[in-house]
Amino acid sequence: MKIAIGADHGGYELKGALLTALAGKAELIDKGTTSRESCDYPDYAQAVALAVAKGEVDFGILVCTSGIGVSMTANRFQNVRAALCRTVDEAVVSRQHNGANVLCLGAKAVSAAYAAEIAAAFIATPEDASERHARRRAKLERAGRLSDVSGLAQDDPEVFAAIVAQTEQEDTEINLIASENTSSRACREAAGSVLMNKYAEGYPGKRWYSGCVPVDAAEELARTRACALFGAEHANVQPHCGSAANMAVYFATLQPGDTILSMSLDQGGHLSHGSPVNFSGKIYNIVPYTVNRETERLDYDAIERLALEVKPKILLTGASAYPRAIDFRRVREICDKVGCIMMVDMAHIAGLVAGGAHESPVPYADFVTTTTHKTLGGPRGGMVLCKAKWAKALDSAVFPGMQGGPLENIIAAKAVVFKEWMSEAKKGYAQQVVRNCQVLCKTVQDRGYRIVSGGTDNHLFLVDVKSTKGITGKEAAAALDAAGIVVNKNTIPYDTESPFKTSGIRVGTASVTTRGMKEPEMIKIGTWIADVLDNIADTAVQARVKRAAKELVAGFPVP
Numbered sequence: 001m002k003i004a005i006g007a008d009h010g011g012y013e014l015k016g017a018l019l020t021a022l023a024g025k026a027e028l029i030d031k032g033t034t035s036r037e038s039c040d041y042p043d044y045a046q047a048v049a050l051a052v053a054k055g056e057v058d059f060g061i062l063v064c065t066s067g068i069g070v071s072m073t074a075n076r077f078q079n080v081r082a083a084l085c086r087t088v089d090e091a092v093v094s095r096q097h098n099g100a101n102v103l104c105l106g107a108k109a110v111s112a113a114y115a116a117e118i119a120a121a122f123i124a125t126p127e128d129a130s131e132r133h134a135r136r137r138a139k140l141e142r143a144g145r146l147s148d149v150s151g152l153a154q155d156d157p158e159v160f161a162a163i164v165a166q167t168e169q170e171d172t173e174i175n176l177i178a179s180e181n182t183s184s185r186a187c188r189e190a191a192g193s194v195l196m197n198k199y200a201e202g203y204p205g206k207r208w209y210s211g212c213v214p215v216d217a218a219e220e221l222a223r224t225r226a227c228a229l230f231g232a233e234h235a236n237v238q239p240h241c242g243s244a245a246n247m248a249v250y251f252a253t254l255q256p257g258d259t260i261l262s263m264s265l266d267q268g269g270h271l272s273h274g275s276p277v278n279f280s281g282k283i284y285n286i287v288p289y290t291v292n293r294e295t296e297r298l299d300y301d302a303i304e305r306l307a308l309e310v311k312p313k314i315l316l317t318g319a320s321a322y323p324r325a326i327d328f329r330r331v332r333e334i335c336d337k338v339g340c341i342m343m344v345d346m347a348h349i350a351g352l353v354a355g356g357a358h359e360s361p362v363p364y365a366d367f368v369t370t371t372t373h374k375t376l377g378g379p380r381g382g383m384v385l386c387k388a389k390w391a392k393a394l395d396s397a398v399f400p401g402m403q404g405g406p407l408e409n410i411i412a413a414k415a416v417v418f419k420e421w422m423s424e425a426k427k428g429y430a431q432q433v434v435r436n437c438q439v440l441c442k443t444v445q446d447r448g449y450r451i452v453s454g455g456t457d458n459h460l461f462l463v464d465v466k467s468t469k470g471i472t473g474k475e476a477a478a479a480l481d482a483a484g485i486v487v488n489k490n491t492i493p494y495d496t497e498s499p500f501k502t503s504g505i506r507v508g509t510a511s512v513t514t515r516g517m518k519e520p521e522m523i524k525i526g527t528w529i530a531d532v533l534d535n536i537a538d539t540a541v542q543a544r545v546k547r548a549a550k551e552l553v554a555g556f557p558v559p
């Protein structure tokens, strides 16, 4: 057992007594102070609290004259639970019930001999494993979701209110938006960090500003982790979003007017793949491909014929609303026949690729673009992976080609998430996302709803509510929203409704899986979706589902 121990001048002598009393019982790391000379208690409390927060030690012990100042300081740190104890009983209860990991003592409040007894009891007592105490300890930690931003309560109450509202929404609604996920606390901490203060035009080691050593470290971590996670030769982690990542590839490889062959938006493609209202459609000659009318799947032979005919510079695959696996080997074959660049936009499936639940496009494609906030579950942002031969062209296209200073705080958050993906805790997550999606999809399908392409291989599926119930996607999404289930209206292939109304809804399982839901929850949610859609105008059904949904999500807290 390792214990970090610290004190200010008021607690210096008691600290000395405790070091002697505990010698042999644990490995003691003395964080100071080293004399009776006047000093500031927060300095020593911080040193001990950080050792506990980092997991370097099992426990911390802090002493000042009253014990109050050190306990207040220590409790400002994540994962630190500091207890100011005056009796052996309090020490025991603080361990059993509250899982205290830092013991605070007042030199004026307890004798040296009794302090040693309190400390011995503290380190010898295990946490009470019963459900109610475990639940309360978890709640205690989760109070941090608001404490992280509680400074805003005074500084900017209006913005604070918006954050509280989002927190409450996440705590009470079932989020099935296929392009969203739930970020980790570590990711949010990096994203909100002081790294946002730095200008860093250029790349690590080659910046246009001084003082970039800290952000260079963060960006280098993001780049090397991205390459390791995806097996890529080169990564550019600077694009501010997925659309910017796509723009970077176009700028690196094309001249205005060049031809891109890509999936059309109304069939599942993305705005930045050549929609006429987007820069991509305005600058380049876009030839859209479609899915097969019967199977509603990509028809690789048809794409090959079209590619041989129009000779694109880039063949772009990847989509925002395509529920089936993409055959990247087959796409590579087409690109080789045509002699064009293979570009894959894996924005939606990047997490499935990272977790091994979808074949990786990285070995095949010249360029792979992605967002970092969808199934990948990181901060809102973009990234491009490419073969080494394209590295220089890509980096110049991003900076100075289209962006100035990168968002180093967001880049650090990307690094955090790439590391999470390589951890033990993330094993099996991507597979669970897909299993959940298939169970949810089948539950809705078994209630008679037509599913586009008949099912799903990934994290999303599309329900054709128009042909099943004669309602629009817009009406369906609004009814589900009123019932606490959040999805989005979506066009389906060959849709006869306008993009504002649509015939379908898109349903995804990344966020609910992050919160720990599994197949039994998917069956419940699928049943509720069908209940609401079966009774589209019935507000009583919506109210019943909303109550049940709220109860369900309460058991799956946001990290």
Ligand SMILES: *Cc1c(COP(=O)(O)O)cnc(C)c1O
Residues within 6 Å of the ligand: 179, 240, 241, 242, 243, 244, 269, 270, 272, 318, 319, 320, 345, 346, 347, 348, 371, 381, 382
């Ligand atoms: C979401 C998405 C993007 C764009 O992401 P933004 O960060 O919103 O710009 C690009 N491509 C595809 C396929 C997407 O689904």
